[in-house]
Amino acid sequence: MIQKRKTYFNWSSGKDASLALYQLQKEGKYSIDKLLTSMNAHHNRVTMHGLRRDLLDQQIKSIGLSANTVELPEETTMDEYNQIMSLSMKNLKSEGYTDCGFGDIFLEDLRTYREEQLKLHGIRGHFPLWKKDTKEIIAEFIKLGFKAVVLCVTSDLLDESFLGREIDDNFINDLPKEVDPCGENGEFHTFCYDGPIFREPVKFKRGENVYKEYRKPSQENHSKDSSMGFWFCDLLPITK
Numbered sequence: 001m002i003q004k005r006k007t008y009f010n011w012s013s014g015k016d017a018s019l020a021l022y023q024l025q026k027e028g029k030y031s032i033d034k035l036l037t038s039m040n041a042h043h044n045r046v047t048m049h050g051l052r053r054d055l056l057d058q059q060i061k062s063i064g065l066s067a068n069t070v071e072l073p074e075e076t077t078m079d080e081y082n083q084i085m086s087l088s089m090k091n092l093k094s095e096g097y098t099d100c101g102f103g104d105i106f107l108e109d110l111r112t113y114r115e116e117q118l119k120l121h122g123i124r125g126h127f128p129l130w131k132k133d134t135k136e137i138i139a140e141f142i143k144l145g146f147k148a149v150v151l152c153v154t155s156d157l158l159d160e161s162f163l164g165r166e167i168d169d170n171f172i173n174d175l176p177k178e179v180d181p182c183g184e185n186g187e188f189h190t191f192c193y194d195g196p197i198f199r200e201p202v203k204f205k206r207g208e209n210v211y212k213e214y215r216k217p218s219q220e221n222h223s224k225d226s227s228m229g230f231w232f233c234d235l236l237p238i239t240k
Helices: 015-027 053-063 078-094 108-119 134-143 169-174
Strands: 005-010 030-040 066-072 099-101 124-126 147-154 188-194 204-215 227-237
Touching (some): 030 078, 053 188, 066 078, 134 169
Parallel strands (some): 005 030
Antiparallel strands (some): 147 188
C-alpha cells in the first residue's frame, strides 16, 4: 500500500479552491487534513474575499477538516508577508506536512512565487486546475453540484449588480467578454457554501453592499496615490 503524502490546502473559501480540493482528494495520493487561510486580522475577514471569520469557521466545519489561519495586519509589505508566511510554512513542516495544494489556474508569476517559497521549506505544491480552460473549469464546478455566490467584484470591470449572484450558467453568460469566467485575474471572488466536499450546506444571509478603495501595489502604476475600487457583499452567518 502506497502511503499518502501529508498535505495541507491553501484555502480561500471560494469556488476554485473548492474544486481543486475536490480533485486532489479524488486523486487518492494525498492525505489532506488541514486548510490554511490568510486572514486580515484587523477586520477579522478572509483576505481579498472579505468573508467573515465566523462564516469561514462554519464552512470549514461542514467540510470536516482541521484549519490554521495566517493572521495578517490591515496593511502589510511584501517583506512582512513573506516573513509571516515563512513562519507558517516552517510550523507546518514541523508537523510533518510535505505537500500542499492551490486553486491557481494560469497566473505564471504567482505560481513561480509560491513554488520558490515552498522550496525553502522542502514542501511541494500541487495545482490540479493548472492551465485548464476556465470555461471548462466553471462548467465542471456547476455540473458537480457546487454552489457559490459572488461576494466581491473589482468595480472597474463588474458593477454592484453582480454581488450576491449565484455562480450558474446565467451568471457566466452575463459576464462581459473581457472578464475571465473564473475571475482568475481578480475580477470577482466567491464564497462556496455547498457541494461534494461539504457535509451540509453552509447557511447564510445577505447583508449590506460596501464599496472600498485600496492603494494599488506600487509596481502596477506610477502614482503612489492611485487606487482600485471593490464592491463587497457582506454575508452574514445564520445561527441555529
